[in-house]
Amino acid sequence: MSWLRTVARLLLGAFLVVAGIAHLVVPSEFLAQVPPVLPAREAIVLVSGLVEIALGGALLFAPARHRARVGIVVAALFVVVFPGNVSQYLTGTDAFGLDSDGARATRLLFQPVLVLWALWACASRPALRRGAVVTSPGRPGSAGPPRHRR
Template sequence: MARPPSPLRTVARILLGAFLVAAGVAHLLIPDEFLAQVPPLLPAPDAIVLVSGLVEIALGAAVLLAPARRRAAVGLAVAALFVLVFPGNVAQYLTGTDAFGLDTDGARAVRLLFQPLLVLWALWACGSLPLRRRRTTAAPR
């Protein structure tokens, strides 16, 4: 039987879920801020912002509400989302587009450095990334 997650991991998971839901709602309420992250080569930026917001809301709800046995899969999905939006963050940096208070190249570059931490947060908080290996017992001889 699996041990319950630590209180720290539970808090991290709840914060992650709330962060995703809030970000998803923000996509719907202030889409212009999120348009800055859509790479210029992609078609239908308004639709991309809308769909990505709905995906964030759905994943945030899943992080908060999924039963324990499904959390690792949810964590993988959230980590994948963070990887998929990374090119948008790079595009914002390369185009020098201001959004979310990121009005300098330095601020936009620092944001890029935090994206891997978001991936790790999702994997750890949802139990998708075990920090230690399970012990295996040797068979008696």
């Protein structure tokens, strides 16, 4: 199963690098996803492209000890950009061959798949569990004793 996770992680990393480069090469296609009410829409496309390149590179090259955290950050990226996909659907803006409400709605349904893909491919669920809840020391699932400020 680990080889399948590795292949999934590498494919997702390559996908993000290619998508990030596309942000820089054909930014007009990505403007469709930036809600019209946001300022500096071109800058948002540029920065999001650079972030995708960086995260794709992290998926491809990060040491194993960092992969779970990288998966969480990539999943968070997919959550953060989701409102842009919703905006594209609501405004009926064509881009990426999404030229109908049905095609744009189908894309919305694929976003949770990307989130799960990132978490699974990087084996991030245990890291999410460890960081999600801090219980008292000595109990199962405990993240250890609370830290005090000095």
